[in-house]
Amino acid sequence: MNTPRTAPVSGHPTDDLDIPDAGRRRTILIAVCIALMAVIASVSGLNVAQPDLAVAFDASQSTVLWIINIYTLTLAALLLPLGALGDRLGRKPMLVTGLIVFGIASAAAGLAHSSEIMLIARVLSGVGAAMIMPITLAVITSTFPPDERGRAIGVWTGVAGGGGILGMFLSAALVDLASWRWLFVLPVALVLIALTMVLRSVPDSREKSAHPFDxxxxxxxxxxxxxxxxxxxxxxxxxxxxxxxxxxxxxxxxxxxxxxxxxxxxxxxxLLDVRLFGERSLAGGSLTLLAVFGVQAGIFVVLFPFFQAVLGWSGLLSTLALMPMAILMMIASGLASQISARIGPRATMSIGILLAGAGLAVMALLVSVSGGYLAILPGMLAMGFGMGLSMTPSTEAITSTLPQSRQGVASALNDVTREFGTALGVALLGALLSSGYRTAIDGRLTNIPQAPAGAAREGIANALNAANHAGPQAQPLIHAAQQSFVEGWQQAMWAGVAVMAALFIYCAATFRGRRESTR
Known part of the structure; x- marks a missing residue:
């Protein structure tokens, strides 16, 4: 077995490792990406089954949200400590253990017959995911040679960025065609495939530290x-x-x-040398990932109700509508390393941010109740391609700052930044959408009966439901809610444009990404 030798405890990643042959490297990359896909798909998969969970467990909306969010909360909280432990105990043993824990917990969730069992299973799934996610990237950065590392990271970032949308589409299909319990067949199947490949192909690497665990x-x-x-x-x-x-x-x-x-x-x-944030590459990469994933997550909060409540689409068709953006994001992530080699990572990242911001602006300008999907598709495509371009150099900037022996920590930092960005984007852009909707609809309810009008102020889904009891005012109420949602959408989009503009100025002016040397 070709096992990478341990690098020094300090300094930048060393390149004198025993590198597996090309065929084995491809197998390693596929194995860790399948493992990552299992984790990413489980982040978003249950969102499409909220009504089914409420009925199955006779649970409140608050309990259903906890079933969904407890996984993300556990994953984010344990990423850094478990990433550091993986560096010490061995990345392969940590990855194998994580896959086993995650697979068993996912199976338990699919078989759960009470909300309490489901919550416990989701917590354990989060523990397993926190063991898997940072190690998948650490395996890449500690196994691939310098001239291939960027391309491999590009594939990883493509799966990390677009995998959530793909997971939502597959989840929606399973819910529509079978049952919400089949949602957990996908991660269990991915775990079994990844575990088989990891045991056969992934080498072990670990840190030898003279200091006790922090x-x-x-x-x-x-x-x-x-x-x-x-x-x-x-x-x-x-x-x-x-x-x-x-x-x-x-x-x-x-x-x-x-x-x-x-x-x-x-x-x-x-555990993490916080002084490293004084380096522009780490600070710039972290800030870029925080903003990009924040805007991406916030946009999804806007897109789904637009597809379902304004266009009247099903959950499955709504997730399918996101696939062009996800595919372009994954393609751009794979191309980013080649573009970075020619024009530099700072320029690549800046172009990606500029494209993403332009896509948001196009959507804000063209979205309308009557415009439909084709009005916003160009903006979605520009945003997806731009975000894909910016993710790979951002991830490389973070992993290249920490030494080879601390790649589990570097990868965990990358993942924690993504999770914080996602939570921040959902909270802030979701709040802007809600406040913009309420402000816009207040002036459109003058002729609507009091009870339906009060319900309509709570959100577009409530307005559509209240229209059933609005009599002859049903159609005006629906139109008012849809038009108000579009105005709230525009407010959230322009906020995203402002974030991308500020990030572009920062990266273009100050960020210094590391050019890879192939010599």
Whole structure:
């Protein structure tokens, strides 16, 4: 077995590893991408089955949301500690263990007959996913030679970016054709395939550290991530000034301060050397991923109700409508490394951000109730291609900053940044959509009966349901809700354009990505 030798504990990734042959490298890349796909698909898959879960478990909407969100919360909280443990204990053993835990938990979720069992299964799925996700990227960065590493990372980022949409489409198809329980057949099948390939092909690599594991850093990072993501998930539901929300914010902020203070004292023994954020490549890559995934997630919050409530499409057709954007995103992620080699990662990233922002602007300008899907498709395509171009150099900027022996931590940092961006984008752009909708619809309800009008103010889905009881005012109510949604959409889109514009200026002016050397 060709096993990479351990690199020094400090410095940039070394390139004197025992590299597996080309055929085995392809197998390794396929194996880790299949494992990643299982994790990504499970993030978004249950979103299409919310009504089915409520009926199956006689559960409230709050419980259903927790069944969905607890997985993401557990995954994000454990990424950094488990990524660091993978560096120490061995990346292959950690990946194999994670696949086993994730597969068993997914099977248990599919067989669950109560919301309590489902919640436990989803927590365990999050634990397994946190063992898998950072290691998949760490295996790539510690196994592939420098001249192939960028292309391999591009494939990984394509799966990470577009895999969620593909997972939602497959999930919607399974719900429509069979049952929500079949949603968990997909991740179990992917786990079995990935586990077989990992055991046969993936080499082991690990860090030999003279320092004990940073337990205090691990614990404070877990509390910080749980607190901050809890606020972003629950703030729109419970209210931003609710006691529970404020308690989560306080815990998250205090734990973050404690984590940074502790890590600055630990220096060489730190779980994550926070001083590295002073390097432009790491700061720029992290900020880009945070913004790109935030805008992407926020856009999905807008697109789905547009397809379903304005265009009247089913969940399956709505997810199918996102596939062109997902495919272009995956293609662009694969091409990004080749483009970076010619014009540099900073230029590649900047062009991607510019394209994504232009796509958002096109959607904001052209969207209308009567315009339909074709009016927004050009903007979706530009956004997908632009985001794909920006993801690969951003990920490379993060992984190249930390040494070879700390690639589990580098990969975990990349993943935590993505999860924070996603939660932030859903919270902020979703809030802008909601506030824009309420502001717009208030002036359109003057002739609508009081009860349907009150329901319509809560959201477009409520308005469509209330139209059944609005008598002759049903069609005006539907039109008012749809037009108000479009105005709320435009408000959210222009906010996304502003974020992309600010990010473009920052990256174009300050970011210095590392050019790969093939010598």
């Amino acid at each position: 337990l205090v850093g691990a614990l404070t990072s877990i509390v910080a991530v749980i607190g901050l993501i809890f606020v972003l998930q629950e703030g729109p539901v419970r209210g931003w000034t609710a006691p529970t929300t404020l308690a989560g914010l306080t815990a998250g902020v205090l734990a973050t301060i404690a984590f940074v203070a502790w890590e600055l004292r630990r220096r060489d023994a730190a």
